[in-house]
Amino acid sequence: MNTIWSTTIRPGGKWSGTIGRGKLIRFTALEAGANVSIQLYNAKDLTERYNMPDTLKAQHTARLTRGNVLMSDNGRVLAGIVQDSLGWHDPLGGYSYREGTDAKYGRTDYQAQRNDWLRSGQENFAIELVRCGLGMRDMMPVVNLFSKVSVDESGRMIYDPAHCPANASVTLRTEMDTVLILSNTPNPLDPRPEYPSVPVWVEVLAADPLDDRDYCVNYRPENRRAYENTWEYYALLGV
Amino acid sequence: MLTVFNRVESARRAEDAIHDEVIPAGDGWMHELQSGQTLRIVDLEGNQAADTLFYDADNSEDHYSAVATIAAQGNVYLTTGSVLLAESGKPLVTIVADTCGRHDTVGGSCSAQSNTVRYAHEKLHMHNCRDTFMLQLSKQRDVRYTKRDLAPNVNFFMNVPVSEDGGLTFADGVSSPGAYVELQANARTMVLISNCPQLNNPCNAYNPTPVRVLVWDR
Numbered sequence: 001m002n003t004i005w006s007t008t009i010r011p012g013g014k015w016s017g018t019i020g021r022g023k024l025i026r027f028t029a030l031e032a033g034a035n036v037s038i039q040l041y042n043a044k045d046l047t048e049r050y051n052m053p054d055t056l057k058a059q060h061t062a063r064l065t066r067g068n069v070l071m072s073d074n075g076r077v078l079a080g081i082v083q084d085s086l087g088w089h090d091p092l093g094g095y096s097y098r099e100g101t102d103a104k105y106g107r108t109d110y111q112a113q114r115n116d117w118l119r120s121g122q123e124n125f126a127i128e129l130v131r132c133g134l135g136m137r138d139m140m141p142v143v144n145l146f147s148k149v150s151v152d153e154s155g156r157m158i159y160d161p162a163h164c165p166a167n168a169s170v171t172l173r174t175e176m177d178t179v180l181i182l183s184n185t186p187n188p189l190d191p192r193p194e195y196p197s198v199p200v201w202v203e204v205l206a207a208d209p210l211d212d213r214d215y216c217v218n219y220r221p222e223n224r225r226a227y228e229n230t231w232e233y234y235a236l237l238g239v
Numbered sequence: 240m241l242t243v244f245n246r247v248e249s250a251r252r253a254e255d256a257i258h259d260e261v262i263p264a265g266d267g268w269m270h271e272l273q274s275g276q277t278l279r280i281v282d283l284e285g286n287q288a289a290d291t292l293f294y295d296a297d298n299s300e301d302h303y304s305a306v307a308t309i310a311a312q313g314n315v316y317l318t319t320g321s322v323l324l325a326e327s328g329k330p331l332v333t334i335v336a337d338t339c340g341r342h343d344t345v346g347g348s349c350s351a352q353s354n355t356v357r358y359a360h361e362k363l364h365m366h367n368c369r370d371t372f373m374l375q376l377s378k379q380r381d382v383r384y385t386k387r388d389l390a391p392n393v394n395f396f397m398n399v400p401v402s403e404d405g406g407l408t409f410a411d412g413v414s415s416p417g418a419y420v421e422l423q424a425n426a427r428t429m430v431l432i433s434n435c436p437q438l439n440n441p442c443n444a445y446n447p448t449p450v451r452v453l454v455w456d457r
Binding site: 222225226 | 327345
């Protein structure tokens with residue numbers, strides 16, 4: 001397939017950029033135990049963004065996998081999950097904070113460790129949001145790719161440390177022009193004492209046009225209506 | 240399932256409250272709590288959903304974070320003892336009494352647009368919580384709050400069980416007439432409530448009803 005661009009996000013790394021609609025974004029964990037927190041915004045209107053509750057309740061799910069779509073607060077599809085080797089990505093665990101990172105892995109800073117200091121999702125997202133003209137005000141629940149957090153009957157959240165093997169992959173197909181922000185930082189619910197250090201490969205590829213038998217479109221009637229809302233948006237824009 | 244419900248009563252008396260008001264279904268309420276003040280929300284007729292957001296009143300850009308709150312306590316449900324955190328991690332309010340026993344913060348608020356997705360395109364006209372939130376924000380004279388600040392909220396009295404295999408449903412209410420929850424402010428906190436008008440699912444038993452809000456100085 002036609003790769004447009006690719007990069008490797010090192011452990012603790014971050015990235016943000018605009019990706020046009022109709023593209024595939026493939027994430028590959030180069031080692032076991034990855035977690036990449038992602039956040040998506042409509043590139044044309046940054047006040048429209050991935051909305052965790054609207055996404056989960058429309059699809060009656062607390063985990064994300066192939067067929068699920070990431071919906072915006074305006075009832076549109078920012079991206080669909082078109083491929084997934086894992087069956088579960090976590091929409092509930094949130095991102096790591098500086099305080100929690102220091103408490104769990106030991107205090108680090110740039111002065112002492114230079115670029116090996118342990119980054120937090122909080123700082124990574126803050127920097128990329130400000131770079132995009134936004135701020136932490138615009139921070140909303142993320143999707144944690146490669147992580148599984150299940151919930152038992154009492155509501156307890158349980159992270160599965162064995163969930164993600166090396167070479168696990170998940171692919172999004174953008175349905176809107178999207179600003180993607182990502183942070184390769186630990187899931188806050190990951191109990192392992194060592195800072196996970198898994199590089200993740202990100203590729204952007206051209207996607208085939210949607211057809212009527214598309215898996216994400218047909219996954220649930222709710223998904224089809226969210227796609228219809230999205231197509232209507234672009235029809236009105238005339239692009 | 241009943242074993243996980245944690246019911247704690249309060250000794251506060253209505254006659255001592257400094258503020259006492261009924262919010263009809265479909266209406267909103269925006270009110271600033273001073274540090275140490277306590278807010279009680281009463282589900283007057285049972286099975287109602289009170290969609291509620293919190294902001295650091297000293298930094299309106301710092302909204303309630305559902306996921307920071309549940310990750311910090313390691314549990315998706317809110318009840319007595321839950322500390323509700325802002326996006327920055329700052330504690331905003333603590334649940335100090337709760338006769339319902341369990342509240343949702345994963346289900347968010349209904350909106351005109353999400354109703355078109357969840358039910359039918361023809362549902363666009365129906366009143367919804369997001370509209371109530373936005374109408375309340377529009378009434379703020381200093382326009383500090385905008386759509387950017389509408390983070391996922393708490394649904395007091397609402398039952399959204401998450402199953403071990405990752406399922407999520409809007410189930411029948413677990414609240415009964417007169418059930419209440421009390422929140423004490425850890426810091427000066429703006430509270431934004433939409434008393435949910437949803438008619439398409441059982442989150443309020445298909446019959447939206449009033450809630451009562453009371454505030455005490457401590």
